[in-house]
Amino acid sequence: MKSEPMLLAQQFVNGLMLGSIYALVAVxxxxxxxxxxxxxxxxxxxxxxxxMFTWIFLKSGLPLGLVVLLALVIGAAASLLVERxxxxxxxxxxxxxxxxxxxxxxxxxxxxxxxxxGSDIQVVNSPFRDVSVTVFGLIISIPQLAGLALAVTMAYxxxxxxxxxxxxxxxxxxxxxxxSAIMLxxxxxxIVPVVFLFSGLFTALAGxxxxxxxxxxxxFMGEEVALKGISAMVIGGMGSVWGAIVGGLLIGVAEIxxxxxxxxxxxxxxxxxxxxxxxxxRPEGLFGGSALGRExx
Amino acid sequence: MLLEVTDLDVFYGxxxxxxxxxxxxxxxxxxxxxxxxxxxxxxxxxxxxxxVPPRSGEIRFDGVDLSGxxxxxxxxxxxxxxxxxxxIFTSLTVAENLLLGAHNRTDxxxxxxxxxxxxxxxxxxxERRDMPASVLSGGEQQMLxxxxxxxxxxxxxxxDEPSLGLSPLLVKQVFRLMQDLxxxxxxxxxxxxxxxxxxxxxxxxxxxxRGAVATQGTPGELLSDTALHEAYLxxxxxxxxxxxxxxxxxxxxxxxxxxxx
Numbered sequence: 001m002k003s004e005p006m007l008l009a010q011q012f013v014n015g016l017m018l019g020s021i022y023a024l025v026a027v028x029x030x031x032x033x034x035x036x037x038x039x040x041x042x043x044x045x046x047x048x049x050x051x052m053f054t055w056i057f058l059k060s061g062l063p064l065g066l067v068v069l070l071a072l073v074i075g076a077a078a079s080l081l082v083e084r085x086x087x088x089x090x091x092x093x094x095x096x097x098x099x100x101x102x103x104x105x106x107x108x109x110x111x112x113x114x115x116x117x118g119s120d121i122q123v124v125n126s127p128f129r130d131v132s133v134t135v136f137g138l139i140i141s142i143p144q145l146a147g148l149a150l151a152v153t154m155a156y157x158x159x160x161x162x163x164x165x166x167x168x169x170x171x172x173x174x175x176x177x178x179x180s181a182i183m184l185x186x187x188x189x190x191i192v193p194v195v196f197l198f199s200g201l202f203t204a205l206a207g208x209x210x211x212x213x214x215x216x217x218x219x220f221m222g223e224e225v226a227l228k229g230i231s232a233m234v235i236g237g238m239g240s241v242w243g244a245i246v247g248g249l250l251i252g253v254a255e256i257x258x259x260x261x262x263x264x265x266x267x268x269x270x271x272x273x274x275x276x277x278x279x280x281x282r283p284e285g286l287f288g289g290s291a292l293g294r295e296x297x
Numbered sequence: 298m299l300l301e302v303t304d305l306d307v308f309y310g311x312x313x314x315x316x317x318x319x320x321x322x323x324x325x326x327x328x329x330x331x332x333x334x335x336x337x338x339x340x341x342x343x344x345x346x347x348x349v350p351p352r353s354g355e356i357r358f359d360g361v362d363l364s365g366x367x368x369x370x371x372x373x374x375x376x377x378x379x380x381x382x383x384x385i386f387t388s389l390t391v392a393e394n395l396l397l398g399a400h401n402r403t404d405x406x407x408x409x410x411x412x413x414x415x416x417x418x419x420x421x422x423x424e425r426r427d428m429p430a431s432v433l434s435g436g437e438q439q440m441l442x443x444x445x446x447x448x449x450x451x452x453x454x455x456x457d458e459p460s461l462g463l464s465p466l467l468v469k470q471v472f473r474l475m476q477d478l479x480x481x482x483x484x485x486x487x488x489x490x491x492x493x494x495x496x497x498x499x500x501x502x503x504x505x506x507r508g509a510v511a512t513q514g515t516p517g518e519l520l521s522d523t524a525l526h527e528a529y530l531x532x533x534x535x536x537x538x539x540x541x542x543x544x545x546x547x548x549x550x551x552x553x554x555x556x557x558x
Contacts, residue, residue: 169397173386180384183348185372185401185449292388 010138011260012253017144017213019252020151024206025229026236026244027155028199034239034292035175035195037095041102042082043203043229044222045109050075050207051217052113055124064127068208075204076197078109083196088189106222113219124215147209154202155245162241162292167191175239175292228255231275237285239292246286250274298360299324299453299484300345300376305354307337307344307508314340316508317354322453327475327485329495331519332505338488339381341505342455346378347371359452373401375452379459381488383442387431391422394430394441398448408448415444436467443474454478455486460494472498496520 025047032040050071057067086101132141162168170191173181182188210225211217232251236243251271258270278286300322307315315337322328330338343349345356347368356363358376366374377398386394395415399408416423419440425432433441439459446454456475460468468491476498479485489495496502496516504512504519512522 166396166400169389169393170400172388172393173397176386176388177384180380180386182368183343183346183378183380184384184397184445185346185369185377186397187369187400189367190369 006137007260008257011256013138013140014144015253015256016249017141017148017252018256019232019249020144020148021206021210021213021225021248022228022232022251023151023245023248024147024154024202024209025225026232026248027151027158027241028202028206029226029229029233030236030239030241030244030292031158031195031199031202033233035171036087036192037178038087038102039099039230040082040199041099042079042105042109043199044226045106046075046078046200046203047207047210047222047225048113048217048219049078049109050204051124051211051221052117052122052207052219054208054211055122055217056117058125058127071208072201072204075207076200078105079196079200079203080193081105083193087192087196091192110219110222117219119219121216121218124211124217126212126215128212141213143209143212147206147213150205150209151245151248154205155241158198159241167194171195172292228271231271235275235278235285237288240285240287241292243285243287298322299358300486301355301357302341302345303355303357305341305344305356306352307340307349308352309340309349314349314508315344315351318505318509320503320510322484322486324484325479325482326500327479327487327498329499329502329516330486330488330505331490331492331495331502332511334490336505337508338505339457340508342378342457342486342488345371345455346376369401372449373403375450377446377449377451377454379442379446379454379456381457381461383438385430385433385438385441387429389430390427391430391433391441392426395422395445395448398445400449402448402450407450411448411450415447418447419444435462436464436470439463439467439471440474443471447478451483453484453486455488457488458490459487460489460491468494493520 025043028043029040032038053071053074054067057070058064062070082102082105086105087098090098090101126143128141128143132139133145134140162171170181170186171194173184173186174188174191178188206225207222210221228251229248232247233244234247235250236245236247251274254270254274255267258266262270282288298321300320302318302320305315305318306313318337318341320328320330320341330341332338340349344351347363347366358371358374361374363371386397389397392412395412396408399411402408416426421437422441422444425437430438430441443456443459459471459475463471472494475485475487479498487495487499496519499516501515502513502519503510512519514522
């Protein structure tokens with residue numbers, strides 16, 4: 001039996017681990033909204049594809065490394081398909097048109113999976129189910145730890161790309177003013193797919209980690225996670241990569257702590273209450289000052 | 298001939314922005330494109346850069362037909378714009394804005410040298426290299442926009458209203474810079490409403506009116522041509538019917554930049 005403070009610390013760690021999944025999804029949303037001013041509703045579908053294909057490939061007996069790789073490739077491909085067949089065609093049109101069309105992709109992806117694999121909740125035979133390390137008496141599961149480490153690493157890589165490469169400069173120029181960027185010869189059609197590629201990879205990775213960690217997947221698993229991802233993005237200050245990470249972790253901790261303190265009925269109150277409080281105190285979000293595309297708002 | 302525009306027709310929706318426009322620029326020239334707001338000057342630059350596809354007509358650069366080439370390809374080929382209103386990216390640093398200009402260069406190893414060269418030319422920018430471009434004054438932003446364009450390694454530098462919003466002193470600086478660049482061998486296509494100043498540095502000029510060339514010639518020819526006054530004020534049709542208003546004379550000193558609302 002653990003002592004009270006240890007229990008709290010354990011819950012906090014669990015919250016961070018869950019939060020890293022929200023953080024990855026939040027970064028995916030941040031990229032498309034910060035750079036392209038486009039709320040990409042296909043993201044919950046890509047999250048689900050990451051999770052479902054982890055289950056499907058594991059069930060077929062592939063080694064874990066290959067499972068993760070394939071699931072990420074499928075997620076990235078699904079995201080690029082949205083770019084190619086929807087966003088690119090509608091770039092010049094009103095904001096809501098790509099938004100609605102991306103929602104169409106969400107419905108398409110969910111129902112394709114539904115047709116082939118049914119709507120039941122599937123149990124993932126995760127090789128990590130009982131693998132964990134104990135640090136200072138805190139139990140940390142391996143996929144959770146990997147998830148947190150990957151979220152932070154990918155956010156770091158992403159900021160290095162944004163602030164240290166020619167593609168990143170182009171991205172930030174598009175984020176600030178797409179018309180100017182086009183007029184100045186920035187390779188918009190080469191850079192926009194990069195945004196979708198990254199957002200697809202982040203989202204699919206979140207889905208893979210979710211599947212390995214919480215071992216339950218179904219065709220509609222992405223929707224709730226995406227709502228929390230959007231909340232995390234807003235808390236972080238729309239358009240800030242690190243803000244999205246912090247926002248995701250905050251929501252994860254708030255969710256787990258509210259479950260352990262008040263029971264699972266209080267999760268939504270805690271999570272969206274946190275969102276509300278932060279918006280009241282700091283309407284621009286925690287890191288709103290350094291956000292991508294801030295100048296346009 | 299470096300740039301050759303033949304029978305160019307451009308539409309914005311149903312607006313016929315350019316109507317069979319013809320224009321050419323020889324290597325080493327400064328060519329001024331004049332005309333009132335809405336005469337088609339910016340549409341011309343957009344079409345040359347491929348931002349707006351022409352309905353018909355041909356644009357040849359260095360002898361090559363540009364149709365089917367994207368804007369980045371045209372930049373890579375040496376067609377470079379300093380846009381109206383400068384369009385500096387304020388969320389990027391001064392150096393990043395300059396580097397953005399080199400976005401389409403393939404000789405990546407040349408870029409640091411080029412950056413040093415530009416910084417040597419614009420000491421104001423060099424001092425603020427790593428600051429966000431938002432700290433720059435209007436004049437410095439114009440210099441940054443020109444510096445960014447030079448980073449692309451232009452063969453033809455196109456400037457859209459570079460004098461807009463600048464004090465007379467700064468305007469002079471910008472125009473002197475254009476002359477210097479031209480002496481160094483750069484070909485310049487200058488779109489300006491400041492007619493007199495533009496004609497001072499230009500080798501030839503075109504006056505656009507309602508999307509077509511109304512007059513063209515050397516600065517001397519244009520300044521002595523009454524049609525310039527009419528086209529520039531954008532009311533030749535009215536003028537033809539009702540004569541010129543009493544406030545307007547043929548006196549050349551009366552030509553002043555004039556915003557039409």
